[in-house]
Amino acid sequence: MSAPHFVGLIWAQTTAGVIGDAGSIPWHVPEDMAHFKSKTAEHPVIMGRKTWDSLPAKFRPLPGRRNIVVTRNSSWTADGAENAPSVADAVALVGESPVWIMGGGEIYRSAMDIATHLEVTEVDLDVEGDTKAPEIPDGWVATAGEWQSSRVDGTRFRWVEYGKP
Numbered sequence: 001m002s003a004p005h006f007v008g009l010i011w012a013q014t015t016a017g018v019i020g021d022a023g024s025i026p027w028h029v030p031e032d033m034a035h036f037k038s039k040t041a042e043h044p045v046i047m048g049r050k051t052w053d054s055l056p057a058k059f060r061p062l063p064g065r066r067n068i069v070v071t072r073n074s075s076w077t078a079d080g081a082e083n084a085p086s087v088a089d090a091v092a093l094v095g096e097s098p099v100w101i102m103g104g105g106e107i108y109r110s111a112m113d114i115a116t117h118l119e120v121t122e123v124d125l126d127v128e129g130d131t132k133a134p135e136i137p138d139g140w141v142a143t144a145g146e147w148q149s150s151r152v153d154g155t156r157f158r159w160v161e162y163g164k165p
């Protein structure tokens, strides 16, 4: 089984790097949900158990693809999900490319070394949060899109893609 050559991390953050608060996302930008959906559709996703628990029931599992949940609890099970004890084991389980790693904070940090692509939504908000985006090490090159305004309340957001040359 070949190791996947496209391992993407995908997250949404405030400009200050907040990605979550008390187990949920403290904003509502439907354009980002659509972006997340279109980027990850049909591809396997890897997430931590807390992110799995944070998914609204109708999205659990994310439809149409393998959902792999990283948990140290080897007896953890859920309909529509497979479990793996670490990000590396989850990526090995998948074997195909691309695979999208969709959170949360702890999982992003442990996946950074094997990531080949970062797909970040920057939301121009100043909100408190208990979970932060991972530090992006030197060597990654960012390509930022134009700022857009959300149709719901005008919140500004942009896509920033990071690659490794």
Ligand SMILES: CCc1nc(N)nc(N)c1OCCCOc1ncccc1N1CCC(C(F)(F)F)CC1
Residues within 6 Å of the ligand: 010, 011, 012, 025, 032, 033, 034, 035, 036, 037, 051, 054, 055, 056, 059, 062, 063, 101, 102, 103, 120, 121
């Ligand atoms: C969207 C939020 C999001 N944005 C980016 N850019 N990267 C992510 N890693 C991410 O967090 C995905 C897990 C949390 O997701 C949700 N948390 C609360 C409410 C809704 C959701 N979504 C809505 C879309 C749905 C679909 F299946 F349509 F994709 C999946 C569940």
